[in-house]
Amino acid sequence: MSAEAPQSPPSPKPSAQRYAPATARVSSHGTSMNNKSFGSPVSSLAVFCAGVSNSSINGFCGAAAGVASGIVTCPLDVIKTRLQAQGSFRPRNHARPSRAIYNGLIGTARVIWLEDGVRGMYRGLGPMLLGYLPTWAVYMSVYDASKDYFYANIENKWLCRISASITAGACSTLATNPIWVIKTRLMSQVSLRASEEHRPPWHYKSTVDAFRKMYRTEGLRAFYSGLSPALLGLTHVAIQFPLYEFFKMKFTGLEMGQTSSQDEDIHWFGILGATFLSKICATSATYPHEVLRTRLQTQQRSLPPQSPEEISFRGGHGGYGHQTRPPGTASSDGMINTPRYRGVIRTCRTILQEEGWRAFYNGMGTNMVRAVPAAMTTMLTYETLKQACFRLKTDGEHILERQRSGLDP
Numbered sequence: 531m532s533a534e535a536p537q538s539p540p541s542p543k544p545s546a547q548r549y550a551p552a553t554a555r556v557s558s559h560g561t562s563m564n565n566k567s568f569g570s571p572v573s574s575l576a577v578f579c580a581g582v583s584n585s586s587i588n589g590f591c592g593a594a595a596g597v598a599s600g601i602v603t604c605p606l607d608v609i610k611t612r613l614q615a616q617g618s619f620r621p622r623n624h625a626r627p628s629r630a631i632y633n634g635l636i637g638t639a640r641v642i643w644l645e646d647g648v649r650g651m652y653r654g655l656g657p658m659l660l661g662y663l664p665t666w667a668v669y670m671s672v673y674d675a676s677k678d679y680f681y682a683n684i685e686n687k688w689l690c691r692i693s694a695s696i697t698a699g700a701c702s703t704l705a706t707n708p709i710w711v712i713k714t715r716l717m718s719q720v721s722l723r724a725s726e727e728h729r730p731p732w733h734y735k736s737t738v739d740a741f742r743k744m745y746r747t748e749g750l751r752a753f754y755s756g757l758s759p760a761l762l763g764l765t766h767v768a769i770q771f772p773l774y775e776f777f778k779m780k781f782t783g784l785e786m787g788q789t790s791s792q793d794e795d796i797h798w799f800g801i802l803g804a805t806f807l808s809k810i811c812a813t814s815a816t817y818p819h820e821v822l823r824t825r826l827q828t829q830q831r832s833l834p835p836q837s838p839e840e841i842s843f844r845g846g847h848g849g850y851g852h853q854t855r856p857p858g859t860a861s862s863d864g865m866i867n868t869p870r871y872r873g874v875i876r877t878c879r880t881i882l883q884e885e886g887w888r889a890f891y892n893g894m895g896t897n898m899v900r901a902v903p904a905a906m907t908t909m910l911t912y913e914t915l916k917q918a919c920f921r922l923k924t925d926g927e928h929i930l931e932r933q934r935s936g937l938d939p
């Protein structure tokens with residue numbers, strides 16, 4: 531790929547210089563601070579921010595941005611998860627489902643609303659918010675730090691940004707995969723009124739209840755179900771964030787999270803346009819891995835009964851949804867209790883044989899409707915908060931400098 535246009539600012543700069551320098555802001559923002567008491571809440575917050583590291587600010591802004599996007603787009607995420615998981619709970623002796631209970635965005639929303647109401651539209655919101663906090667906090671912190679590192683060692687900007695995206699994505703995925711497994715399980719859970727072939731073999735009352743039951747019945751490995759396609763999904767961020775930085779540079783002349791001492795305005799349209807284009811490209815190129823991840827995460831790992839042959843019989847497991855089939859397998863009498871989906875390659879082969887290639891794009895339209903606004907909310911919140919935090923950090927450093935100079939009234 532070719533490098534950016536010549537007018538782009540030289541890089542890399544040290545992380546402290548990539549944000550608003552204190553001397554550059556004294557004239558525009560420091561004056562307003564001088565008119566306020568040094569003991570005012572704003573001044574106290576500015577002094578506090580002055581002692582916070584750049585990585586901590588990145589983590590806070592990333593976590594806040596993820597929570598904002600999660601609240602806005604949770605209903606669409608529920609719809610997308612139902613569409614992706616559809617077909618994974620039917621008995622094995624059914625070559626194809628008799629009918630699709632979820633059809634498109636509006637049809638799926640209608641079914642969820644009629645069966646579960648508002649509560650069903652926000653099912654899984656708790657673990658989603660719990661997951662977004664560390665996910666975006668880790669991602670933004672690692673991305674910014676690793677980008678500085680790669681900028682100092684690699685000349686090609688595209689390669690630097692791709693490497694930083696993969697590094698940050700791997701760290702956040704390994705740290706938060708258990709939370710996303712619980713979130714996906716809760717979102718794919720349907721009403722008691724749903725037909726049995728569309729009903730998952732579990733019933734969780736809450737996030738804590740899901741964690742307890744999964745650990746007791748399936749073991750620790752269940753929390754890392756779908757880790758392989760999740761890591762495969764690093765291709766998504768490897769496309770999205772370098773493209774975002776490229777488009778933002780074209781539209782605003784600034785890199786991700788970068789501020790300008792000459793222009794304190796937030797480039798709303800530039801950020802939104804860069805996010806829209808980068809997210810569309812990344813989602814279109816890498817969507818099938820999300821279906822694979824959802825299928826693996828919603829598949830229950832049952833512990834086989836105590837027998838030399840490790841054979842499970844129908845009715846051998848008690849509890850909700852287990853009266854006629856072992857958890858996650860819906861096997862007939864005498865069938866070894868092996869999961870339907872095992873590994874990325876086998877899962878691809880199984881879905882292709884049972885449902886055809888179109889199943890790899892189940893819910894893609896809904897995902898676009900969900901993912902693009904979520905990405906816009908995330909990036910706009912992140913960029914806005916980061917600019918505000920570094921502005922406060924600059925003002926706090928100016929206040930501390932005045933105090934050290936004996937100018938504190």
